[in-house]
Amino acid sequence: MTTAMVEVVGLAKxxxxxxxxxxIDFTLAPGEVVGLLGGNGxxxxxxxxxxxxxxxxxAGRVRIFGQDFLAHRHRCLPRMNFSSPYVxxxxxxxxxxxxxxxARLYGVADRxxxxxxxxxxxxxxxxxxxxxxxxxxxxxxxxxxxxxLVNRPSLLLLDEPTASLDPDTADWVRGYLERYRRExxxxxxxxxxxxxxxxxxxxxxxxxKAGRIVDRGRPEELLARYGRQNLEQVFLDIARDRAQGQxxxx
Amino acid sequence: MSGSAGxxxxxxxxxxxxxxSSLTRALEIAYWPTMQMLVWGFMSVFLxxxxxxxxxxxxxxxSGALLWDVLFRGQLGVCVSFLEEMWSRNLCHLFxxxxxxxxxxxxxxxxxxxxxLIGIVPAAALCGLFYGFDVTSLGWPLLGFFVGxxxxxxxxxxxxxxxxxxxxxxxxxxxxLLGFALMPVTGIYYPVAVLPEWLQAxxxxxxxxxxxxxxxxxxxEGQFRADLMLQGxxxxxxxxxxxxxxxxxxxxxxxxxxxxxxxxx
Numbered sequence: 001m002t003t004a005m006v007e008v009v010g011l012a013k014x015x016x017x018x019x020x021x022x023x024i025d026f027t028l029a030p031g032e033v034v035g036l037l038g039g040n041g042x043x044x045x046x047x048x049x050x051x052x053x054x055x056x057x058x059a060g061r062v063r064i065f066g067q068d069f070l071a072h073r074h075r076c077l078p079r080m081n082f083s084s085p086y087v088x089x090x091x092x093x094x095x096x097x098x099x100x101x102x103a104r105l106y107g108v109a110d111r112x113x114x115x116x117x118x119x120x121x122x123x124x125x126x127x128x129x130x131x132x133x134x135x136x137x138x139x140x141x142x143x144x145x146x147x148x149l150v151n152r153p154s155l156l157l158l159d160e161p162t163a164s165l166d167p168d169t170a171d172w173v174r175g176y177l178e179r180y181r182r183e184x185x186x187x188x189x190x191x192x193x194x195x196x197x198x199x200x201x202x203x204x205x206x207x208x209k210a211g212r213i214v215d216r217g218r219p220e221e222l223l224a225r226y227g228r229q230n231l232e233q234v235f236l237d238i239a240r241d242r243a244q245g246q247x248x249x250x
Numbered sequence: 251m252s253g254s255a256g257x258x259x260x261x262x263x264x265x266x267x268x269x270x271s272s273l274t275r276a277l278e279i280a281y282w283p284t285m286q287m288l289v290w291g292f293m294s295v296f297l298x299x300x301x302x303x304x305x306x307x308x309x310x311x312x313s314g315a316l317l318w319d320v321l322f323r324g325q326l327g328v329c330v331s332f333l334e335e336m337w338s339r340n341l342c343h344l345f346x347x348x349x350x351x352x353x354x355x356x357x358x359x360x361x362x363x364x365x366x367l368i369g370i371v372p373a374a375a376l377c378g379l380f381y382g383f384d385v386t387s388l389g390w391p392l393l394g395f396f397v398g399x400x401x402x403x404x405x406x407x408x409x410x411x412x413x414x415x416x417x418x419x420x421x422x423x424x425x426x427l428l429g430f431a432l433m434p435v436t437g438i439y440y441p442v443a444v445l446p447e448w449l450q451a452x453x454x455x456x457x458x459x460x461x462x463x464x465x466x467x468x469x470x471e472g473q474f475r476a477d478l479m480l481q482g483x484x485x486x487x488x489x490x491x492x493x494x495x496x497x498x499x500x501x502x503x504x505x506x507x508x509x510x511x512x513x514x515x
Contacts, residue, residue, distance in 0.1 A: 052346040088339040104260035105347040
């Protein structure tokens with residue numbers, strides 16, 4: 001039996017009367033990609049923020065790499081990383097300077113070699129001297145991914161990693177993530193609105209609504225359970241409160 | 251270099267890269283201290299011919315202006331370095347990295363020294379060039395005044411950073427306002443004794459009041475007051491401890507209320 005890399009029990013976040021996340025449980029095994037799916041305000045970003053230590057939960061327990069994350073997050077953070085199109089890297093720094101700063105922050109020993117490796121893998125070698133603020137959306141996404149991988153994380157948290165990308169770049173990013181997972185054995189928690197992306201990348205899916213996990217399973221299990229052809233239809237069934245039995249008939 | 255030192259160095263490098271790439275920014279840091287020094291220099295030249303106090307101790311206003319900049323720019327250096335992370339929406343990345351809050355505080359204080367030196371060294375040099383006043387003539391007590399004032403600036407700056415984390419950019423103006431709020435009561439250009447009694451009581455809770463009184467004792471009377479220096483430094487310990495505690499408390503409050511997340515997005 002594989003020990004869970006992430007173990008979340010009864011995790012909740014309340015803001016006065018609002019239950020942003022309402023007692024969720026899940027695990028993430030090494031090498032597994034789990035998708036967090038849900039509409040706006042479902043609690044995906046709040047969940048990721050609690051797993052990164054940006055937000056203190058109102059209740060619950062989080063263990064990462066076997067450690068109590070809420071008590072000792074700085075023991076876990078060097079082996080984790082994060083990417084989101086909604087959080088920038090300093091625009092005035094060049095691509096190389098940004099990566100050098102984050103390589104130092106994450107204590108990467110072979111900084112130059114690692115930056116060169118990422119530049120080659122992510123096809124940003126020609127951009128190393130360019131200020132980050134002058135990159136296109138696709139180039140920024142590749143830089144964000146390079147930053148997220150600079151410490152060779154064992155656990156990667158991604159918040160809508162392909163939002164606002166053209167289909168070609170988005171496909172490339174998904175392919176790269178698949179390769180990274182395969183080669184590194186890293187676990188990935190992926191919050192996304194893109195159903196095709198989730199179907200392609202995720203081993204399991206957690207369907208969130210109003211702060212709760214309302215369904216879960218392998219993509220093919222969910223499709224069978226709701227009698228649907230794709231996850232988008234499953235997503236709509238859940239969003240519109242159609243029960244599993246009714247879904248296929250509607 | 252690894253561990254805490256490596257992470258603090260990363261912060262310094264990040265801001266060093268910005269300054270290196272933008273001459274305008276470096277000039278901007280030096281601009282206001284230089285302007286202030288020029289204004290107070292000409293004022294001193296004028297007053298030296300009118301009042302015996304300034305004539306006897308020409309450097310008293312210039313030293314006051316320069317040391318005020320140590321306090322104010324020291325505080326501003328902490329705040330602006332922190333605000334740079336907010337403006338560039340980078341704070342979220344920093345706080346999910348292994349960088350610990352205390353390492354960020356140390357980094358901000360080191361950046362404050364860096365920015366302060368860029369700001370006041372040219373101003374002090376111009377002071378010698380234009381008015382023949384060498385600020386190093388204050389002797390080794392100058393180092394004590396510098397430390398006493400910048401440490402107080404750090405204490406204020408760290409609390410302002412905490413308030414910005416907790417209450418968002420609405421608290422940004424505090425970075426510029428809070429230092430100036432202390433200006434009338436801290437006795438930069440006049441002795442604390444000229445203040446009403448109730449304000450004097452307030453002034454003596456400020457490390458800066460002891461430093462400026464000590465500075466006047468050196469410039470006007472040629473006497474170093476160790477008692478003032480020690481009292482000021484002792485108060486500095488309280489102010490810095492308060493600043494660090496305030497930063498941590500407000501950081502934790504921001505984490506509870508989801509403010510770090512909102513600033514990141």
